[in-house]
Structures are given as structure tokens and as C-alpha cells.
Amino acid sequence: MNSKLTVGLKNERELTVEEKHLASSKGSGAAEVFSTPDMLLLMEGTCFKLAEEYLDEGESTVGTAANFKHLAATPLGMKVRCECELIEVDRRRLLFKVDVYDEQEKVGEGTHERFIIDQAKFEAKAEAKKK
Secondary structure, three states: OOOOOOOOOEEEEEEEOOHHHEHHHHOOOOOOEEOHHHHHHHHHHHHHHHHHOOOOOOEEEEEEEEEEEEOOOOEOOOEEEEEEEEEEEEOOEEEEEEEEEEOOOEEEEEEEEEEEEEHHHHHHHHHHOOO
């Protein structure tokens, strides 16, 4: 198993809230603020990108669980930054602590679980469902 993925690894990503990120644009609410689905996507993406740096050829990760809170609203045009830290490695299971901040305050927090997969086998299994 991949020994390069170790507890304590960190990553961060940032985006500026655009119209496409608003709850009103997603159908997840009527408010003109950063949507919860987009916050989750930012969290997942930040963890995914961290893991990808350390995986072997042919491996990837898939998200399997997320437990998070959206703590505060972020308006259109404001920057949002996600920070993740790998806090547990159990064979193929990876657990991340995730925090999200806008330019004023913490707006989200939680954990995200991903599993390391053999990408070709995983996709073949999914494709087999069509038969």
C-alpha cells in the first residue's frame, strides 16, 4: 500500500465566489451566497488534489463520506479558502479534517473520507452495471 500518504499532510485551495457558486444558481436555496454544494465540492476537491500528489500510477481516490457544517454565509465576489489535513490513514481509507474560511471568518468545518482505488478496475466495475 502507498506509504507516501502520511498523517499531517496538508493542502489548500482558494476560489472567488462567482454567480455559478451561489445557492440561488444551484437550486439549493434562494440566497445570493456561496452554496453548500459548492462548499462541499471545494472541500472534496482540496482533499482529492492532496491525495493525488502521492498516489501510484493507476490509482485515484473516491469520496465516500462527508460530515460538515456550513457555519456562515459568503457573498458574491468574496474569496473562499479551504484547508485540509490528512488525519488518518487506514490501508486504503483516508480521513481528512477540513476547514473553510472567507475573507472575514470561518464558514465551514468538518471531515471528509476518501478511499484509494485502482481506477481501471473501479471504472470497469461501474461499467459492468450497464450489462
